[in-house]
Amino acid sequence: MDTKKILKELAVPARLESASTGTNWITALGTRSRDIVSPVDGKKIATVVFAGETEYEAVIKRAAAAFEIWRQKPAPARGEIVRQIGDALREQKKNLGTLVSYEMGKSLQEGLGEVQEMIDICDFATGLSRQLYGLSMHSERPDHRMFEQYHPLGIVGIISAFNFPVAVWSWNAMLAAVCGNVCVWKPSEKTPASAVAVQNILKKVLVANKLPEGIFTLLQGDAETGQRMAEDERVALISATGSTRMGRHVAQAVAARLGKSLLELGGNNAIIVSKHANLDLALRAVVFGAAGTAGQRCTTTRRVIVHSSVYKEFTKKLLAAYKQITIGNPLEETNLMGPLIDKQAVANYEEALAQLKAQGGKVLFGGKVLTGKEYESGCYVMPTVCEAMNHYPIVQQETFAPILYIMQYNELSEAVAMQNDVKQGLSSSLFTDNLQESEYFLSYAGSDCGIANINIGTSGAEIGGAFGGEKETGGGRESGSDAWKAYMRRQTNTINYGKSLPLAQGIQFDI
Numbered sequence: 263m264d265t266k267k268i269l270k271e272l273a274v275p276a277r278l279e280s281a282s283t284g285t286n287w288i289t290a291l292g293t294r295s296r297d298i299v300s301p302v303d304g305k306k307i308a309t310v311v312f313a314g315e316t317e318y319e320a321v322i323k324r325a326a327a328a329f330e331i332w333r334q335k336p337a338p339a340r341g342e343i344v345r346q347i348g349d350a351l352r353e354q355k356k357n358l359g360t361l362v363s364y365e366m367g368k369s370l371q372e373g374l375g376e377v378q379e380m381i382d383i384c385d386f387a388t389g390l391s392r393q394l395y396g397l398s399m400h401s402e403r404p405d406h407r408m409f410e411q412y413h414p415l416g417i418v419g420i421i422s423a424f425n426f427p428v429a430v431w432s433w434n435a436m437l438a439a440v441c442g443n444v445c446v447w448k449p450s451e452k453t454p455a456s457a458v459a460v461q462n463i464l465k466k467v468l469v470a471n472k473l474p475e476g477i478f479t480l481l482q483g484d485a486e487t488g489q490r491m492a493e494d495e496r497v498a499l500i501s502a503t504g505s506t507r508m509g510r511h512v513a514q515a516v517a518a519r520l521g522k523s524l525l526e527l528g529g530n531n532a533i534i535v536s537k538h539a540n541l542d543l544a545l546r547a548v549v550f551g552a553a554g555t556a557g558q559r560c561t562t563t564r565r566v567i568v569h570s571s572v573y574k575e576f577t578k579k580l581l582a583a584y585k586q587i588t589i590g591n592p593l594e595e596t597n598l599m600g601p602l603i604d605k606q607a608v609a610n611y612e613e614a615l616a617q618l619k620a621q622g623g624k625v626l627f628g629g630k631v632l633t634g635k636e637y638e639s640g641c642y643v644m645p646t647v648c649e650a651m652n653h654y655p656i657v658q659q660e661t662f663a664p665i666l667y668i669m670q671y672n673e674l675s676e677a678v679a680m681q682n683d684v685k686q687g688l689s690s691s692l693f694t695d696n697l698q699e700s701e702y703f704l705s706y707a708g709s710d711c712g713i714a715n716i717n718i719g720t721s722g723a724e725i726g727g728a729f730g731g732e733k734e735t736g737g738g739r740e741s742g743s744d745a746w747k748a749y750m751r752r753q754t755n756t757i758n759y760g761k762s763l764p765l766a767q768g769i770q771f772d773i
Contacts, residue, residue: 265305265307265364268357268360268361268364269307269308269361269455271354271357272354272357272358272361272458272459272462272463273458273459273462274308274361274455274458274459274462275308276308276309277308277309277311278298278308278309278310278311278454278455278458278482279311279482280310280311280312280313280314280317280481280482280483281313281317281318281320281321281479281480281481281482282321282458282461282465282479282480283320283321283324283325283475283476283479284324284328284461284464284465284468284473284474284475284476284477284478284479285465285468285469285475286475288317288320288321294311294312294314294484295309295310295311295312296309296310296312296451297309298310298365298452298453298454298455299604299639300364300365300367300639301366301367301600301601301602301603301604301639301641302363302364302367302591302592302593302600302601302639303591303638303639304638304639304640304641307364307365307455308454308455310451310454310455310482311482312451312482312483312484312486312487313481313482313483313487315490317481318481318487318490321446321476321479321480321481322417322446322494322496322497323476324474324475324476324479325417325444325445325446325476325477325479326416326417326444326476326496327474327476328444328473328474328475328476328477329414329416329417329443329444329476331473331474332439332442332443332444332473332474332477333414333442333443335442337391337392337394337440337441337442338391338392340391340439340440340442341387341388341389341390341391341392341440342388342391343439343467343471343473344384344387344388344391344436344439344440345384345385345388346467346470346471347384347436347463347464347467348380348381348384348385348388350463350464350466350467351377351380351381351384351463352381354377354459354463355374355377355378355381356374357459358377358428358456358459358460358463359373359374359375359376359377359378360373360374360593361373361455361456361459362376362377362427362428362453362456363592363593363600364593365427365453365455365456366424366425366427366452366453366456366603367556367558367592367600367601367602367603367641368425368555368556368558368592368600369554369555369592369597369598369599369600370592370593370594370595371595372554372555372592373592376426376427376428376429377428377429379429379432379725380428380429380432380436382725383429383432383433383436383437383725383741384432384436386436386725386726386741386742387436387437387439387440388440390437390440390746391440394412394440394441394746394750396409396410396411396412397409397410398410401756402766403758403764403765403766404760404764405758405759405760405761405762406756406757406758406759406760406764407756407757407759408754408755408756408757409754409755410752410753410754410755411752411753411755412441412747412750412751412752412753413442413750413751413753414441414442414443414749414750414751415441415443415498415499415522415749415750415751416443416444416496416497416498417443417444417445417446417496417497417498417499418434418435418438418443418444418445418446418497418498418499418501418749419445419446419448419491419492419494419497419499419500419501420434420435420438420445420446420447420448420501421448421488421491421500421501421502421503421504421512422447422448422449422450422457422503423450423503423504423560424450424452424453424603425555425558425559425560425603425662426503426559427449427450427453427456427457428456428457428460430503430526430740431447431449431457431460433725433729433740433741434501434524434740434749435447435478437740437741437745437746437749438499438749439477439478440746441746441749441750442750443498443499443749444476444477444478444479445477445478445479446479446480446481446491446497447461447478447479447480447481448480448481448482448483448487448488448491449480449482451482451483451484452603452604454482457480457482458480461478461480464478485508485511488502488508488512489511489515492511492512492515492516492523493515493516493518493519495519495521497521498521498522499521499522499523499524499748499749500512500516500521500522500523500524501523501524501525501526501738501740501748502523502524502525502526503526503527503560504526504527505527505528505660506527506528506660506685506686506734506735506736508527509525509527509734509736512525513525513736522748523738524736524738524739524740524748525735525736525737525738526560526729526730526731526735526736526738526740527560527686527731527734527735527736528560528660528686528688528734528735529559529560529561529562529564529660529686529688529689529720529731529735530564530565530658530659530660530684530685530686530688531551531561531562531563531564531565531686531688531689531690531691531711531720531721532563532564532565532566532567532680532681532690532691532720533547533548533551533563533565533566533567533690533691533692533693533719533720534566534567534568534671534674534677534678534681534690534691534692534693534694534703535548535566535567535568535569535572535576535693536569536674536692536693536694536696536699537569537571537572538694538695538696538699539569539572539693539694539695540693540695540717541572541575541576541579542579543693543717544576544693545576545579545580545583547563547691547693547718547719547720548563548566548580548666548719549580549583549584549587550719550721550722551563551691551719551720551721552564552566552645552664552666553584553587553598553599553645553664554599554721556599556600556601556602556643556645556663556664557645557661557662557663557664557665558602558603558607558662558663559721560688560735561688561689561713561720561721561722561723562662562664562720562721563666563691563719563720563721564660564661564665564666564667565652565657565666565667565668565669565680565681566580566666566667566668566669567652567669567670567671567677567680567681568668568669568670568671569670569671569672569677570670570671570672573670577626577668580647580668581626581627581647584627584628584645584647585627587599587645589632589642589644589645590636590637590642591636599645599664600642601637601639601641601642601643602641602642602643602662602663603641604641605640605641607641607662607663608631608640608641608643610661610662610663611631611643611661611663611664611665612631614656614659614661614663614665615629615646615648615665617655617656618648618650618654618656618657618665618667621650621654621655621656622651622654623648623649623650623651623654623656623657623667624648624649624650625646625647625648626647626648626649626668627644627645627646627647628643628644628645628646628647628664629644629646629648630643630644631643631644632644643663643664644664645664645666646663646664646665646666647666647668648665648666648667648668649667649668649669650667650668650669651669652667652669652680652683652684653683654667657684658684658685660686674699674702674703675702675707678702678703678707678708678709681709682709682710682711685733685734686731686733686734686735687710687711687712687731687732687733687734687735688711688712688713688720688730688731688735689711689712689713689714689715689720689721689723689731690709690711690713690714690715690720691714691715691716691717691718691719691720692709692714692715692716692717693716693717694716694717695717700716700717703716704716710732710733711731711732711735712728712729712730712731712732712735712737712739713727713729713730713731723741724742725741725742726741726742726743727741727742727743728740728741728742728743728744728745729741729742729745730745
C-alpha cells in the first residue's frame with residue numbers, strides 16, 4: 263500500500279493542525295502534540311497538535327456564527343448539502359477506507375464498510391430532511407389548535423472513539439446537520455488523521471456551496487479538550503462515544519450545567535445458543551462478533567452462553583473455526599483479523615487473561631501476543647476462547663480485545679438471567695429455531711439490552727434502526743428511527759383563534 267499517496271490524495275499532511283473551522287485550518291498555537299503510529303506496521307503516520315484555549319474559542323465562535331445562518335435554511339436545502347457530502351464520500355471511499363484501516367488496524371473490508379456506513383447515513387439524513395414531522399392534537403378548549411414542532415438546538419459537540427474513527431461521527435453530524443445544528447467534532451486522539459481527511463472532504467462541499475465555515479468544525483485534543491466541551495454552556499448537546507468511565511465524566515459535567523448529553527458507552531454482549539439453534543449459523547455469528555475488529559467494537563461478542571446439550575459440540579466447532587482465523591496486516595484481504603490499536607491495549611489483553619486464570623477460568627485457544635517480523639508493531643494478539651463463569655469479575659468487565667468467554671446453561675430463563683447480569687446493556691442475541699424461545703427473548707422478561715436479535719450476531723447494526731443501549735451503556739440512541747429528535751428541542755404550541763379566553767380543566771377566572 264502506498265500510504266504517502268493516499269495521505270496526499272486526502273490532503274492529510276505530516277503535521278496535523280489542532281483545529282479546523284470548516285474551511286480553514288488554524289495554525290496550532292499550543293505546544294502539546296502526539297505522534298500517530300499505525301498499529302499495522304508501527305510506522306509514523308503524522309504528528310498531531312492538540313488544541314489549546316485560543317483554538318477552542320475560535321472554533322466555538324465560528325460555529326455559533328454559522329448556526330445563525332444554517333438554521334434559517336429550509337431543512338430540505340440542508341438535506342441537499344448532506345447529499346453532496348455523501349457523493350464526496352463515494353468519490354473517496356477507497357482512500358478513506360484504506361486510511362481508516364491503516365490508522366486503526368481494522369480489516370480493509372471493515373474500513374471500506376465504515377465509509378459505506380457514512381454514505382448510507384447521508385442518504386438516510388437526506389430523506390429525513392423532508393420528514394422532520396411534528397404532531398397535531400385536539401384541544402379541549404373551543405376555537406383552539408394545538409401542535410408540536412421541533413427546532414434545532416445550536417452547537418452539537420461530538421466526541422468519537424478510535425474503533426470507528428469516522429462512522430459514528432457521521433451518525434451524529436449528518437442527522438444534526440439536517441436538523442439545523444452545527445457540529446464541533448473532537449475525534450479520538452488515537453485516530454486523528456482519518457478525521458482530518460473527512461474534514462478536507464467536507465471543506466470542498468462547504469466552499470462549493472458558499473456556506474459558513476463553522477457548520478462542521480474539528481478540534482484535535484485529548485480528555486482535557488473533551489472536558490472543556492462538556493463544561494461549555496454554549497454547546498447545547500454533547501454526544502459522546504467511548505468507555506463507561508469516560509461517559510461518567512462527560513455526563514456529570516454536562517448535567518452540572520443542565521445541558522443535554524447522548525451517551526454510547528461500553529458493551530458486554532452475549533449470544534445465547536439454544537439446543538434448537540442452527541449451530542453452523544450461530545458459529546459464524548460468534549466468530550465474526552468476537553474476532554471482528556480484533557474485539558474492539560462496542561458490540562463485540564464477549565460472552566457465548568450455550569445450552570448444555572450442545573455445549574461440547576459447539577465448543578469443538580468453535581475451536582476449529584478459531585484455528586482458521588488468519589491474523590496479520592489488515593490491508594491484505596487474506597487476513598481476517600488485524601492488530602489492537604496500541605501496546606496499551608495489548609497489555610490490557612494480557613492482564614485480563616491473567617485475571618481470568620486467577621479467578622478460575624481456563625484458556626481453550628489463543629491467549630498469546632504474536633511476535634515476528636509480520637507483527638513488529640507489537641500490537642498483534644491471538645483471538646482467544648476461554649471457559650469461564652458469568653460471575654467472574656473479569657467477565658463482568660468490558661475488555662476491548664478479542665477475548666470470548668464461553669459458558670453453559672440448562673433453561674432459557676437461566677441463560678437470559680446470565681446475559682442480563684452485567685452492568686452493560688448494549689447488544690444481545692439468541693440463536694434458536696423455536697418460536698416460543700424467540701418471543702420470550704424479545705418480551706419484557708427477556709433481554710434488557712437496547713439491541714436484541716434473533717439468529718443474527720451482536721455486531722453489524724444497520725443504520726435504519728436506532729442504535730444504543732441501557733444501563734451503563736448510557737441510554738443514548740443514534741442513527742436511524744426517530745433518533746433525530748435528540749438533536750432538536752421540542753415545542754408545544756397552542757393557538758387561540760376565537761374571541762374568548764377559556765382556560766383548561768374548566769377553570770373559571772373572570773375579571
